[in-house]
Each structure stands twice: as C-alpha cells, then as structure tokens.
Amino acid sequence: MIRFIGRRLLFLCFVLLGISVITFALTHLVPGDPARLMAGQHATGEQVKELAQRYGLDKPVTTQFWIYMKGLMTGDLGMSLTNRRPVLDDLRQFLPASVELTAAAVLLVVLVGLPIGLLTGARHGKALDHVMRFVTVSGVSMPIFWLGILMQILFYQHLKILPLGGRLGVLDIEPPGVTGFYLIDTLLDGDFETFRSALIHLILPATTLAAGSIAVISRMMRASVIEVLDADYVRTAQAKGLPAGAVLRFHVFRNALIPTTTILGLQVGALLAGNVLAEVVFNWPGIGLYAVNAIKNLDYPAIMGVTLAISVIYVFVNLLVDIAYVMLDPRISFDGVA
Template identity: 35%
Template sequence: MSRSTALRYYIAARLLLAPLMLWVITTVVFLLLRATPGDPVDALLGPRAPQTAKDEIRQQLGLGKPLWEQYVDYMESLLRLDLGKSLISQGQSVWQIIQDFFPATAELALFSMAIALVVGISVGILSASRPDTWMDAGGRLFGILTYSVPLFWFGMLLQLIFSVQLGWFPLGTRFPITLPAPDGPTGLYTVDSLLRGNLNQFFIALYYLALPCLSLGVLISGIFERIVRINLKQTLQSDYVEAARARGIPESKILINHGLRNALIPVVTILGLTFAALLGGAILTEVTFSWPGLANRLYRAIAQRDYPTVQGIVVFFAAIVAVASIAIDILNAYIDPRIRY
C-alpha cells in the first residue's frame, strides 16, 4: 500500500472515530452533571422558593423526566445540531452563548500559542546549542518550572506584581468600558481593529491581552522547550552533523540547516495535544483574570448547574480539539516523509 493511500485510510478512520469520541464525552458529561450534588432549579429560583414553583419549572425544563428520557431527548437534539437553551440566561440558546463568548477565548488562545512557540523554541535552541553550560542548566530549569507551576497561582502572581503593585496592566476586562470596542465580523478585537484600520484600538486590545496571554503562553512554552532541546541535542550529535563540521561548514549554518529542520518536526506533532492543553488552561486563565471568554462562561455554567450550557460548550471544545488533531496529523504526515500510517 502506498503512503498516500495509507494516509487516506488513516484520515478516514480518524474522521469516523471523531463522532464516537464526541458521543463518549457528551455521555460522560451528561452523567457527571446529574450525579453531582445540587439542583439547577435551586440555582434558578433560589433554595427558599415554594416547592410547587420548583416542580412546575422542573417539568417545563424537562428535568422531571426519567434520566434515560432526558438522555435520549438530548442526543436527538444533538444529532440535529441543537445544543439547547440555557437554563439561567433567560432561555438564550447555547449556540448564541458560544457565538458571543468564543471570540475572546480564541483570541486569548491564539496569542498565548504564539508566545508559547516563540519562548519555548527560543529557550530550547539556546539550551541545546550550548550543552553543559549555565544556559543548558537554565533551559532545563525553565522546562521543569513551567511544567510544574500551577497556572492559577502564576496568573495571580503576575496580577499582584504587574497590576496591583506596579499598575502597568489592567485587570478583569478585555477592553476599556469608556471606549467603544472594535466592531467587526470576526469578534477578535485585534483582527477587527486592523480590518478597520484603527491602530489605536489594535494596540489597546494588545495591551489588555498582554498579561493573560503571557501567563498562559509562558507556562505552555515549557512543553515546546523540552521537545526542542532534547531533539536538537540529539540532532547536533548525529553523524551527518559531525560530517558537516568536518567539511568546515559554519556552526550557525549547521544549526539552522541541519539541526532545526529536524528538531522542529516533533513540535508540529505535539501541537494537537498542546492545543487541547491550551483550552484547558484557558479556563483557569479566564477565571483568574476575569476574562470574558467562553471558558469563563463554562465555569459560571458549572457553578449554576446550567446543564445545556455546560454540555454544549464541552462538546464544542471537544469538536475543536478533534478537528485540530486531525489537521495537525495530516500536516505532520506531509512535513515528515518518514511517518507511515
């Protein structure tokens, strides 16, 4: 079987498995929400509301049905791509909630990933290119710290230093409430401000993004640093690199043309897993910084026992991770011809 045919079979298998993965995630979330203590009707009406009013609301929301009926109803709605309506937000559809809040999360994730790639790859190169030096030791220490430090603690530390003590960065918002926010088709403030040619809004949006993105990006960068450092060290010790040195090729060209070309291939491989970690980290970052994104809205929905909103947002995030993983697998197969499926 040729490599292209094997790749097509692999992609087809992944596409067929993606709905199964989403079904498993949806089922687990559905059962966990109903197994944990608490009642969404109490969150809606308050614990002191009359029992008759609670029973009436429970019947209207379909919560009085047996569990298996609720599950069948939800799965039928999901097959129609209907994520339902929020129990708390006055019947607002979950799709509308995603549309309103996801751009803030996407912008946070994109800029955090950019910071993670730049910082992680740079530190990894410096560490691997100078083995057994203080830079190498510093790179290893950086990878350990960024992997082990709790994200919420690091975010609060940055807030305490740069926002509370120094007053350099704002807290708890995406754009100044005294200024009109960028309006455009994407919902990404940086992109929409550039589309309108408003550089002032663009730099203000970047200013408000800086601290949350730095918090999330730096900690995720440790993943890339460790991968680049390990693979670049192995590449620089290989036989064909030693042969290049023997021919008198400058070390800088060896590093760029021979070392980095092979050391960066695994970075593409782990991008899918890192993207999943990024969305998980976005929840902690948005809650810590009161960032008005979809992950923060998910946290509020969990606290309020808003079943449809929690289920819809989790399925949406899971679909994004599945699509991103498949796309990165395809990209990686084309970049690295050694991969076989």
C-alpha cells in the same frame, strides 16, 4: 489525504458520542437541583416543579439524554438553564474570546519555547542550559491561577503598565462583531486605538496561560536537538565545514521539530483546559468563564456545549498536527500517521 481527513472526521463522531455520554453522566451525578437554583431559594415547591417540567428536568436521566442527543443531531445544543438562551448562541458569543486568547498563547509558545529549546540543546551542559532548565522547571511547577495573581500584582498594582483584566478598557467601545476576534475586528474597522487596547489587555492572560507550555515545549525541543546533534548527517555536515548556524537551521531544527510537534498539539489541549483558570483570574469573557458559571448553576446544556466545543477543536488540532508531520518529513505518509 482526502481519505485520511475523512477517516478522522468519522472518528470525530465516535469521540463526540463518547464524550457526550461521559459528560452527561458526570454532570447528572453531581448532587443538586438545577430547577431550585434557577427558581431561587425563596421559590415555592410548585414554582420549582413548574421549572423542572418546562425544561424536562423531571424526566429520567436516560430520557433526558436521548432528547439531548436528538437535538444534537440537528445542531441544537439545548437551552441554557442560566440565561435562558440557546447554548449555540452563547458559544458563538464567548468562543472567539477563548480562541483569541489560546491563539496568542500558542504563538508565544512557538516564538519563545522553540528558540529556547534550540539554543539550550545546542549548548547543553553550558551555563545557559543550566539556567534555562531551572527556569523551565519553575514554569512547569507554577499553577496558572497563582502565576496570574502574581502577574497582576507586579504589572498592574506595582508597575502600573498593564491592565488588571478584561478584553478592553472601561471607556473602550467594542468593535463591530465581524469575526469576534477583537484584534482582527479593530483592524478591519480601522480603529487602531482600540486595537492597541485589545493587544495590551491580551498580554497578561496570554503570557500566564503560555508559561507552562513554553517550559514543556522548550524542554522537549532541547531533548530532540541533543538527539539530532548525534545523527550521522549532522556530523557529516560539521565535518564538511558548514557553519554551526547553518547546521542548526537546515539540519537540526527541522528534524528536531517533528517529535516536538506532537507535544505542541497536546499542549493546545492543555491551553484550552487552562483557559478556565486564566479567564477566571483575568475576568476574560470566554467559554472558560462561561463554563465556570454553568457549573456553579448546574447548567447541564451549557456544560455539555463547552465540552463538545473544546473536543471538536482538540480533534481538529491533532488533525493539523498529523498533516504537519507529512510536510516536515517526506518519509512519513498519511498511511503512516493514520
């Protein structure tokens, strides 16, 4: 297992290098002058030139990339061109909000998507199966930003039971920044009123973000359950008179979960990408909203920092998925998933 993790971490270095090259090239191909955006439209040419020299924007692209990579080797992600702060400090501030939102969405996907897939797979061809297939297709087809706006109209404007956006209410005080996750920090501080506010503010964006992935996971789980139900060991268990519920729990669910785990790992990447739209719609102060502002201002270091942070998270999630394979099926070894 140690060798397997070591190989994956070594692979991470090559992934980050490739992503750095691609992202750096794409951001510099976008037409625009970040120095002009920083200085403002009324700035003189001399002021723009001075800013470009200060941040190294007047150097050739290859030189800028080499300087950035040298800094990256020492853990320096550069200085944001928008707020003049180290990008690493910005990520420390905004990343916990995105991770909290993504974790809540993943929890919803697991708690809702897997049971729906199990039930519809066990009752395939029945009325419940047809209804849930229609619902899941609708969930996959619905864009995140459109679903988010509909949720705001329904639950905020009409029903008035959930907030419009943000992490806390206007009158709420932010908890002490121990972990950056409001749900955890409020509990550590013993502030249950603010915990309730943070939880309520999390419902709409997490549900919106998770809707598409719930549909994907439930359909994948359904297909896996239908396949496992035709296996010899399942028919043997049924022939021995084992109750249907026990067959599903002990023989079907765990074996159907193996291929679904792969898709679940991929969906974490989709949720991280979908964070951008969800955070913009719900004004959620995470790296998605931070990335949108960086793109509008051609903030190269900030764009690079967000991309690399998401890439690292995605690689580690896939590492956890591969480890989960071995735990779910003893027949699979770490050599088999390498």
